[in-house]
Amino acid sequence: MNARTIETRRGCKVRVFEAGQGVPLVFLHGAGGLFAENPFLEKLAQRYRVFAPELPGYGESTGEEQLEDMLDFTLHGFDVIDALGIEKPHLVGHSMGGMIAAEMACVAPHDVSKLVLVAPAGIWIPENPIPDLFSFLPHEFAQMLFHDRALGEQLLTGGLDLRNMEALVEFYIGNARRLGMAGKILFPIPNRRLSKRLYRLRAQTLLVWGAQDRLIPPLYATRWREHLPQAQLEEIEAAGHMVPYEQPEAFVAAISRFIG
Amino acid sequence: MKFTWFNLMPWPHLPDDFRERHRSVWVDIPSRLFDPQEGHFVYNRYMDQLEYADEVGFDGIGVNEHHQNGYGIMPSPNLIAAGLARRTSRAAIAVIGNSLALYNPPIRVAEEFAMLDCISGGRLIAGFPVGTSMDTNYCYGQIPALTRDKYAEAHELVMRAWAEQEPFAFDGKYNQLRHVNCWPKPVQKPHPPIYIPGGGSIETWDFCLDHDYNYSYLSFTGYLRGKLLLDGYWDRVAKRGKDESPYRAAFAQTICVADTDEEAERLYSEHVSYFYNRCLHIYGGFADAPGYRTIKTIKHGAMSNMMEDMQQVFPTLTWKNLVDEGYIIAGSPATVRERMEHLIKGLRVGHVFCLLHVGNMPDDKTRHSTRLFAEQVMPHLRNMWPEWKDDDRWWCKPMENRLHPEENLQSARAHGKAPR
Numbered sequence: 096m097n098a099r100t101i102e103t104r105r106g107c108k109v110r111v112f113e114a115g116q117g118v119p120l121v122f123l124h125g126a127g128g129l130f131a132e133n134p135f136l137e138k139l140a141q142r143y144r145v146f147a148p149e150l151p152g153y154g155e156s157t158g159e160e161q162l163e164d165m166l167d168f169t170l171h172g173f174d175v176i177d178a179l180g181i182e183k184p185h186l187v188g189h190s191m192g193g194m195i196a197a198e199m200a201c202v203a204p205h206d207v208s209k210l211v212l213v214a215p216a217g218i219w220i221p222e223n224p225i226p227d228l229f230s231f232l233p234h235e236f237a238q239m240l241f242h243d244r245a246l247g248e249q250l251l252t253g254g255l256d257l258r259n260m261e262a263l264v265e266f267y268i269g270n271a272r273r274l275g276m277a278g279k280i281l282f283p284i285p286n287r288r289l290s291k292r293l294y295r296l297r298a299q300t301l302l303v304w305g306a307q308d309r310l311i312p313p314l315y316a317t318r319w320r321e322h323l324p325q326a327q328l329e330e331i332e333a334a335g336h337m338v339p340y341e342q343p344e345a346f347v348a349a350i351s352r353f354i355g
Numbered sequence: 356m357k358f359t360w361f362n363l364m365p366w367p368h369l370p371d372d373f374r375e376r377h378r379s380v381w382v383d384i385p386s387r388l389f390d391p392q393e394g395h396f397v398y399n400r401y402m403d404q405l406e407y408a409d410e411v412g413f414d415g416i417g418v419n420e421h422h423q424n425g426y427g428i429m430p431s432p433n434l435i436a437a438g439l440a441r442r443t444s445r446a447a448i449a450v451i452g453n454s455l456a457l458y459n460p461p462i463r464v465a466e467e468f469a470m471l472d473c474i475s476g477g478r479l480i481a482g483f484p485v486g487t488s489m490d491t492n493y494c495y496g497q498i499p500a501l502t503r504d505k506y507a508e509a510h511e512l513v514m515r516a517w518a519e520q521e522p523f524a525f526d527g528k529y530n531q532l533r534h535v536n537c538w539p540k541p542v543q544k545p546h547p548p549i550y551i552p553g554g555g556s557i558e559t560w561d562f563c564l565d566h567d568y569n570y571s572y573l574s575f576t577g578y579l580r581g582k583l584l585l586d587g588y589w590d591r592v593a594k595r596g597k598d599e600s601p602y603r604a605a606f607a608q609t610i611c612v613a614d615t616d617e618e619a620e621r622l623y624s625e626h627v628s629y630f631y632n633r634c635l636h637i638y639g640g641f642a643d644a645p646g647y648r649t650i651k652t653i654k655h656g657a658m659s660n661m662m663e664d665m666q667q668v669f670p671t672l673t674w675k676n677l678v679d680e681g682y683i684i685a686g687s688p689a690t691v692r693e694r695m696e697h698l699i700k701g702l703r704v705g706h707v708f709c710l711l712h713v714g715n716m717p718d719d720k721t722r723h724s725t726r727l728f729a730e731q732v733m734p735h736l737r738n739m740w741p742e743w744k745d746d747d748r749w750w751c752k753p754m755e756n757r758l759h760p761e762e763n764l765q766s767a768r769a770h771g772k773a774p775r
Contacts, residue, residue: 163501230493230640268653275500275646282644283496 096136096147100155103174107158111179112147115140118208119184120354121176122146123192125337126216126228126277127240128153131253135343142351143185148175152276159276165287168280169198173206185354186298187211189339190311191277194289200300201292209354210298212326213346214311214336218318219286225311229274229282233266242307242335250340293322300326301353303346305334327353356699356739357750359415359449360408360725361607361708364401364435365426367715368393369633374670379638380425382493388425397428400718402435406442406761407722408711411729414750415447415480417708419552420454421487422494426634426714433467440475444759447751448475451552451571451708452482456502457495460530461509465516465537472541476757480750481547482571483510487554489637492644500646503558505529517546548749550605555584556652560591563603569706569749571605575635578698579681581606585702601699601740602749605706608698609713611685612727619685622720623713624674627683630714631669639666683713688731695732699739706749 096114103109112129114136120143122136129149139145151171152159162171172195176184185208188196193215200207219225226239241247255262280287300323304313316328329349334341366389369380377385405416418435421427429435432450439448448471453464464483472479485491485506492499508527515523516537525532541547550569553559563570570588572581585604592599611627613619677683684694699707711728712721738744 159500229499229644230638232640235640264653268650271643271645271648271653272650273645278499278644278646279501282498282646283492 096133096140096145101175101178103158103171103178105158105161105171105174107151107161107171107174108156109151109158109175109178110149110155111175112136112149113145115143115145117143119144119146119179119181121148121181121184121186123172123186123188123196124149124153125190125192126274126281127236127251128273130250130340133340135339135346138343138347139187139350143354144181146179146181146184150276152272159272162276163279165198165280165289168195169202172196172199173203176206182206183208185209185211187213187350188215189213190336191216191281191285193217194280194285194287197293197296198287198289200298201289201295204295204297207298210296210300211303211350211353212300212319213303213338214305214308214315215302215319216281216285216311217287217289218315218322219284220315220318223312223314225285226309227283228310229278233263233270239309240336242305242333242341246341247335247337250337290322296323299353301349302326302328303338303349304328304330305336305338305341306330306332307334308336308338310336329353356736357414357447357602357706358733358736359417359447359706359708360405360413361417361419361449361451361710362401362405362712363419363421363427363710364397364429365630365634365714366428367397367629369425369629369715373633374636377636379641380634380636381421381489382423382638382641384423384425389428394428401712402438402442404712404718404721404725405435405439408725408729409439409443409446411726412733413446413709413729415449416443417449417451419451419482420484420490422490424489426630433471436471436479437474440471440478442761442764444476444757444761446478447480448478449480449550449708450482451480451550451573452484454484454486454491454495455509455513456491456497456505457486458509460532461512462516462530462532462535462537464509465513466539468547469517469537469539469541472543472547473539475753477542477547477753478751479541479543479547480550482550482552483513483568484552485556485559488644488647489641492647493641498646499644502647503649514546517541542754543752548751550749556648557587557591557655558649558652560588561595564592564595564597567597567748569603569605571607571706571708573607573708575609575631575682577681577683578606578608578694578702582701585704589703599703600705600743600746600748601703602705602743602746604702604704605708606698606702606704607708607710609683609710610691610695610724610728611683611711611713612688612691612724612732613685614687614727616686616690619687620674623685623716623724626714626716626720627674627677627685628714631672631677631682634714635666635669637666688727691728692732692735695736696739699736705740705743705746
């Protein structure tokens, strides 16, 4: 995919990966950010014009100090769309990105085409609290996020050996920067009262969930559908929270069926 | 030199298998391990010890704030300080301190500290920690990446509330108050001495130097390890062109005094071990919420202090390790004196927070160690900084004509305290 850096009107510098032709589709990544390889984006780019911006604080995007709360994050999403010069894209948001995408669709319901929420954050069920990802030790992420733990370790560290002190420091700094940013809308509880705004959401919506998601378990899909009765649900087998990375083909197939 | 007797107030009844059975002494420690009726005795014993430290001549008595913490049962140090203010009239009352970002609105801190300064007749030392990640983020839910910003705003509000003579409006990002009017005000003008406890964030150095506040390095790893960090602080002081008064800095040190070195090990070893093995058993995942430390500080080498790292070290430490590597200063008065000289000169500090109650140390041993330090160590260390002897910029300025309410207590008379 090609990468370029755009500047939003607010003044954030955002690196955007892009590829493909056709109707615009914007992918919003989760709290961990994009990985070095994102095969599902390339597959999506065979059908759509795909844009994958990195949130400030992630990768090479900067200006994180300008985004402090949910409204900032939400408007930043539209600022990026404006800076890309596209209109009314399909939005696909994963985890934290799903939370942001849903907020965008509530705040400006006429500015979003179809909406795909992949194991989205943003709702909290007191009887089924989501594990506190902000207190995970480095070696715990893989087992919490992936159905296939070994694959998870490989993807999360990008091949770094965390027993090596330098690699650990590198991981630590990246993690502090990314999750420090994510914490502004996810800490200490990933609930910024989105559910009271969901009545505004008009976009046709698909929920995609990994059947073995241990971070935000599939029962959360049920709660989402109570708020969005028209939403479809696709549960994907042999996938944890990182469903786009674990089952890219099934993931892209589900989106293609939904968007067309 | 100024010596402040400090009690962290550890819960002294953590079970022998605490490490094996529980993942953390802090944040998610099972609350069933706290027994309120026993708490009655523990709190009163610890407060008695702080009063005893005043009696035997410590310059200050110190308390601090922790939440959901098995080694610090003091979520509100101000409550303890209020009790102490009424039972002592000589020592400074060092509250190190109130975590500003946790008070909503933080004007509460300006008010309570002003009350304490009035009740104590101007003996308050006001500490403003940013707070640990455990307390601030995991227990009290503050957003890690915004904690420092919120702290800075709260600091501005408190200082203005003390300084302004008329009500004012405060339009902050985290606090909007139409009518700020701090009532009461502190006795000490322009404000009580301010101490900023730090654990190694380099931004804190500049903050202290910007405002000429005392920088207090609080760690449990002792003076040999502390040197690296304080050297960095003094470098920064020099770069900023500030004078090098040792009273700009304070250091907390665990100290155990007995008649001989061997006696010190015999008397205190099990209590020190209780502290390092059980009290410091902190889950690594709670040590440092992502975003709490700035990237600059992480890069500066905070990793070497990573809690997870230390977790593997603490349980392996023997008494000899702890003494030789300076985690604790322990031994006969002569030994402790020599080590303290090394600490004071090596770190260039004018203030020492003396942790003389350690872990589950019983009352008699705590008093024994405290008295030996006061009588046989402290007097020899008084004049370590003769060229700065008149520098009282970081010490409280009590009222001359203040009251001595403790002398009215029947119990004081029973103990033979002479009324003034």
